[in-house]
Amino acid sequence: MLAVEPEPYLRRHAERAAAAAPVPIRVVAARAESLPAADGSFDAGVVSLVLCSVAEPDRALRELHRVVRPGGELRAFEHVRSGHPLGARVQDALDPVWSRLAGGCHAGRDTTAAIVEAGFRLEDLRRFRFPPGVPTPTTPHVRVRARRPPTTVAAQPGSTVPVTSAGA
Ligand SMILES: C[S@@+](CC[C@H](N)C(=O)[O-])C[C@H]1O[C@@H](n2cnc3c(N)ncnc32)[C@H](O)[C@@H]1O
Numbered sequence: 001m002l003a004v005e006p007e008p009y010l011r012r013h014a015e016r017a018a019a020a021a022p023v024p025i026r027v028v029a030a031r032a033e034s035l036p037a038a039d040g041s042f043d044a045g046v047v048s049l050v051l052c053s054v055a056e057p058d059r060a061l062r063e064l065h066r067v068v069r070p071g072g073e074l075r076a077f078e079h080v081r082s083g084h085p086l087g088a089r090v091q092d093a094l095d096p097v098w099s100r101l102a103g104g105c106h107a108g109r110d111t112t113a114a115i116v117e118a119g120f121r122l123e124d125l126r127r128f129r130f131p132p133g134v135p136t137p138t139t140p141h142v143r144v145r146a147r148r149p150p151t152t153v154a155a156q157p158g159s160t161v162p163v164t165s166a167g168a
Pocket residue numbers: 004005006007010030031032033048049050053054055056105
């Protein structure tokens with residue numbers, strides 16, 4: 001497994017956690033917008049509380065789409081834009097201050113839409129509020145399972161045939 005963390009202090013934490021993990025994980029200094037991996041080289045990609053903070057979330061998701069094989073999965077756990085118009089307006093209004101206080105975190109990003117825009121197909125979407133109790137700009141959360149569609153090739157003009165990546 002490959003994990004990227006551009007910030008040196010947090011990368012040291014990630015390396016310690018990786019060393020204690022039951023599976024081998026290589027932690028590298030890289031940004032999600034430019035993943036050091038070949039096209040289609042992973043069965044799955046995981047983002048957890050990170051797309052709020054990357055400088056270019058759309059580019060990061062396009063990179064994930066590139067490195068996850070056709071038919072592979074994306075799993076995401078993120079805080080997102082409020083589904084209520086008033087809540088979203090509050091997130092937007094607070095953003096200049098919030099992002100400074102919270103290390104570049106942007107509370108009002110519509111990450112679910114960005115996942116679809118990057119080319120993934122949503123398979124499971126759970127919206128929930130966390131933590132319960134008094135709301136903050138980062139209370140609306142999603143847990144997403146999405147899939148990079150299997151590659152399609154032109155069979156004849158005007159039609160396409162799905163090609164699964166395993167043994168096809
Ligand atoms: C809100 S923190 C969350 C950290 C961790 N996921 C957690 O839940 O404790 C956001 C993380 O995104 C990382 N980050 C910021 N920009 C990034 C980028 N362009 N590519 C990859 N990670 C990035 C930060 O260094 C930080 O570790």
